[in-house]
Amino acid sequence: MMSKFKKRIQLIAKMLQIVLLLLQTTLTLTAREPKQVTLVNQGTITGMYITRFRTKRIAAYVGIPYAQPPVDFRRFTAPDHADLPQWEGVRNATIYAPDCMQSDPKKEDVQNPLRKHDELFAKLLEAQMEEPRKKEYSEDCLYLNVYVPDDLRVEGYPTLVWFHGGDFVRGSPNNINPFQLVLKQKVIFVSVAYRLNIFGFFSTLDNAAPGNYGLLDQIASLNWVKNNIASFGGDPDNVCIFGHDAGAVSVGLHLLSAYSAGLFQKAIAMSGNVLSPETVNIARKEIITVDKVANAFSCFRTPTDQLLDCLRRVNYQALLDIGEPLAEWKPIIDTGFSNVSGPVIPDLPSKMFKDDIFTPVPVLTGYTNMEDALLLEKDGSGDSGVSQREFDVMREEIILADITVDNSSCFTNQHHIQDAVAFFYKPIPPTTNETVLRKLFLDFYTDKVHGATTYQLAKHISKHAPVYLYRFDLKPFSDIANEGIPDWIGVPHNFDLIFTFGLPYSALPEDFSKWDYRDKSISEIVMKMWSNFAWYSNPTNSGVIIEWDAFETERPGYLIINRQNFTMSTPETVNYKAFEFWTDFYPKVVEIGTKCCKETAEDNGSEQMLPTRMLHSLLYLYLILVLLS
Known part of the structure; x- marks a missing residue:
């Protein structure tokens, strides 16, 4: 009888142990705060959980300082990250820091207008928030946010370090919600604030204020990630820098800067290219x-x-109010500015890539098929075409920006350069159809600014590291995502980010059904490919059955992402001849044309006329041979 009683007691004790263990596990899972993290030379922070549908969550630590506040005597200096801000006790990392100083643009602002694609995308992002975040700005803004998967791994997570866009004059690390990317793809996501406009890029062109503080802020944040990401479960030797628009240009500049070398192992640049026209300033200007x-x-x-x-x-x-409108603020080539430190950007990006002076890491980069289409909307009717005169004037203005001459006698030579471009892009057979002309202008602009520069970048980097190119042609199926976008427009600037960050899954409960199931499925695939690249340097390494070949000069492939399927490009889907025109033939036309101008300006004798005419004839003959080959 006693032995039965003892067995019963032992059984009850075991059951109590199991219940207690389950309670402990439940308490851990329902904890209101994630684990505290101790940062190197700073102190301990506590974060918060971001949840969806109660059961899905990630950990977030926001508003973390990565350098001293750039105020007072630190204004117009490199960020001080050797002596980091410190604190006693546990710092609350649950409140987003203010954005860096910037004007709050309005569409009607003539000096600093808000572009249509930015306006529409901002509305879409705000529609995903329960409460629109209050816009706050401060000069004390060097903070970052860290988002971490809510589970434990033996191996470290890869880290995506995000540099936001905004033409180097505006933008926020707090606008993009990486919840779905972190939750589903098990990556750490770090978003960084960096100084903008006059605060980030004013230079006295000497040692007093060399400039490029915004880029140096980004480099300081990468140093912080290198030193601290292991404490969040990340792998400090698997960091992928990731940017869009000006953030993508920043990514390209980090490939070139000796200050950034060793702080990242791969790079993603979306809808922005360091080889695009006028991405950096030069001192004499x-x-x-x-x-x-x-x-x-x-x-x-x-x-x-x-x-x-x-x-x-x-x-x-x-x-800000007086200084921002005074210039087009952006990074500057700072060679020779300082006698105590090396330049951040030693030379023109095109020359540095040509001379193989860059960090050779795997790169994923591309653009949308109609990046700038919304800029052509004139009256808001949604169906504005382009007349022949508008086509010619807009094309000529864009080409004129490439021709830097100091003498009015070069007018004739400019015309010959213009004629070469007009010949390549003129409609055959001739047409006055404004819809056709609109498409031709968009092809011209996209080829020149986005396609050819991406192609050229790949040709440089692919000699040393794998490069994966894409063109995003996939317009969302959901009406909520296409509001304000005319039917004729494919994918404008920003709208590929819908899929990259899983926006169809981030909708408020009342809007969840407004997202087409196809957009959700496609978003899963895109997030998987981008995170595969972060994990393995190969976007199709795991979990997707898609052929995406690395770029080779002999086989220059792009992944075309459209509604039918994801397939590698062909000459029918990508105009490689146009890319060769812009990267090879056109620079020769400009160089010879402007050189001729200078020679003419130096010597106006009649003997100069015959060689000039012969040169023009040869240029036309060469162009015709290229087009017919």
Whole structure:
């Protein structure tokens, strides 16, 4: 009888142990805070859980400082990340930091307009939020956010470090919600704030203020990731820098900068290319900007130390309101500016890539099929065509920007360069159909600005590391995503991000049914390919049955992402001849044409006329042979 009683007691004790263990597990799973993390030379932080449907969640640590506040004497200096901000106790990393100083643009703002594609995409993002985030701006803005999967792995997670877009004058690391990417693909996502506009890119063109602070902020954030990501479960030797628009240009510049070398192992650049026209400023064109800034704030222009003392006393809001409209703020080639540190950007990106001066890492890059189509909308009717005159004027203005000459006698030569481009893109047979002309103009602009530069970048990098190219032709099936976009437009700028970040899964409960199931399925595939690249340097390594070949000069393939399927490009789907025109033939036409101008300006004798005519004839003959070959 006693032995039965003892057995019963033992059984009850075991059951209690199991119940207690289950309770502990349940408490762990329903904990209101994720694990605390101790940061190197800073202190301990606590984060928060972001949840969906109660059962799905990721851990988020937001508003983490990665450098000292760039205020007062630190304004217009490289970020101070050697002596990081520190704190006692546990810091609350659950509140987003303000965005870096920027104007809040309006569509009707003539000086700094909000582009239609940015306006529509911002509305779509806001529709995904329960409460639209209040816009706050501060000069003290060097913070980042870390999003981590809510499970444990033996091996470290790869880390995607996100640099936002916004033409280097606006943007926020807090707008994109990486919940689906982190939850489903098991990657760590870090989004970074960096200084913008005059705060991030003013330079005195010497050692006093060399410039490029926004890029140096990004580099400081990569150093922080290198030192701390293991504490979040990440692998510090598997970091992928990732950007869109100006963020993608930043990614390209990090491939070139010696300061960034070793801080990342792969790169993704979406809808932005460091080889696109005028991505960086050059010193001789920026001298006038320094003069304008000095005059605007009534500061002495020289010595530059005194100019900086004056500018550092200017109220931050006044510096933004008066200073931002004075120039087109962007990174600058800073060779020779400083006698105590090396340049961030030593030379023109095109020259550095040509000379093989870059970090050879795997790259995934591409663009949408109608990046700039919404810029052609004139009256909001949604069906605005392009007349022959508009076509010619817009094309000529774009080409004129490439021709830098100092003498009016070059007018004739400019015409010959224009004629070469017009000949390549003229409609055959001739037409006055404004819809056809609109398509031709978009092809011209997309080929020149996006397609050819992506092609050229791949030709440089693929000699040393794998490159995966794509063109995003897939317009969402869901009406909620296409609101305000005319039927004739494919995928405008920003709208590939719908699939990259799983927006169809991020809708509010009342909008969840508005997303077509096909958009959800496609988003799963795109997120998988992008995260595969972060994990394995190959977008189709795991979980997708898609053929995506790395780019080779002899086999220059793009993955064409469209509604039918995802397939490698053919000469019918990608105009390789146009890319060769822009990367090989057109630069020769411009170089010879402008050189001829200078020679003519130096010597106006009649003996110059015959060689010039012969040159023009040869150029036309060469162009015809290229087109007919």
